[in-house]
Amino acid sequence: MTSVTVTSNADGIRIRIAAAGDDLGREIDSAMGRAAQEVAREGKRLAPKAFSTLTNAIIASRIGPGSWMARAGTQYARYVEEGTRRGGWPPRQTLTDWVRVKRIVPHTPGMSDERLVAVIRRSIAAKGTPAQPFMAPALEGRVDRIRQLIEDAVTAALGRLT
Numbered sequence: 001m002t003s004v005t006v007t008s009n010a011d012g013i014r015i016r017i018a019a020a021g022d023d024l025g026r027e028i029d030s031a032m033g034r035a036a037q038e039v040a041r042e043g044k045r046l047a048p049k050a051f052s053t054l055t056n057a058i059i060a061s062r063i064g065p066g067s068w069m070a071r072a073g074t075q076y077a078r079y080v081e082e083g084t085r086r087g088g089w090p091p092r093q094t095l096t097d098w099v100r101v102k103r104i105v106p107h108t109p110g111m112s113d114e115r116l117v118a119v120i121r122r123s124i125a126a127k128g129t130p131a132q133p134f135m136a137p138a139l140e141g142r143v144d145r146i147r148q149l150i151e152d153a154v155t156a157a158l159g160r161l162t
Helices: 010-046 077-082 092-102 113-127 135-140 143-159
Strands: 058-064 067-072
Touching: 010 058, 010 067, 010 135, 010 143, 067 077, 067 135, 077 135, 092 113
Parallel strands: none
Antiparallel strands: 058 067
8 A cells, every 4th residue: 555645834834924924014014104205205396385384294104004194284284285165264474474475565555564464364264265285186196106016015025925
């Protein structure tokens, strides 16, 4: 009688799969970090630039394993991105600084800068401001790149299984 012996390396395979899971997680986390940095960089490029405050507030940050965020960390970033409807009063000092930087002068002779700021504030409260999207287009323009980064991460991690 001939005998056949069948053996398994199941324990070794389980160990490698577990190790690949950790490796895959690290690769994806790294890819997502790079993607968030690229979206933040594009957001900075696209952001309207009256001051550098908005641009400098755009950052990428890790919020958990495999989870990153690119965001503009100012109070008013959302209003720039989405615009405003009627009803909101912008901060007086922000508008005062904006008028100075943009060198806006009143059309009415003798109107003070303070009065000009008050008129602009009232107009914004009544009419709102138009949207000037910068973060949404930054993400939309990077979707294919993000997919490629994740694919490359998975391929690299799985390639080390052999």
